[in-house]
Amino acid sequence: MSTNKVDAELEQKADILKAIGHPVRLCIVKNLLNGGERNVSEMQDCLCIPQSTVSQHLNKLKQAGIIRGVRNKNEIQYALINEDVKKILTILFNL
Template identity: 60%
Template sequence: MNNLTNEIFQETAEILKVIGHPIRLCILKGLYVEGEKNVTTMQECLNIPQSTVSQHLGILKNKGIIKGRRNGLEINYSICNEKVIKILETLLKEELI
């Protein structure tokens, strides 16, 4: 296996580890299906504390999977990683999530 292939596998494995958490996967599914959302909307949908949602959003943002756009006092999040979008398309097509 050459270095480029190894790098691609390492990057993909890291993405899969990050999105493999049930809450993060649920957040990503919501963003993919319904589009941009703020923390409060996600928290109400997931029925978990806002601090928990924020913690998972921070992980996704730090890994470059989502981005935030400020809208007044709130931040609206959306998926910005094409690999993650392709993974979600595959999962949703198979109705696994």
């Protein structure tokens, strides 16, 4: 295995850890793992933070390839799609 490939893989894994390293984003992905798909309003009620703040965190998770959003009429339903994050959360929270 070449050094560049190892470096690229480590970089990718580090980016995932950085993305879920914030308490709000960690809470979001944990809730998506436990409760399935949710929209911003459902997350906002659980997190007790402004919708704009939730949206910013969702955007970071989406850019990192951890979640996906699917538009359903006037709302977007978010789901956890990254298998590495699912494994991390399962171990971290004994799920």
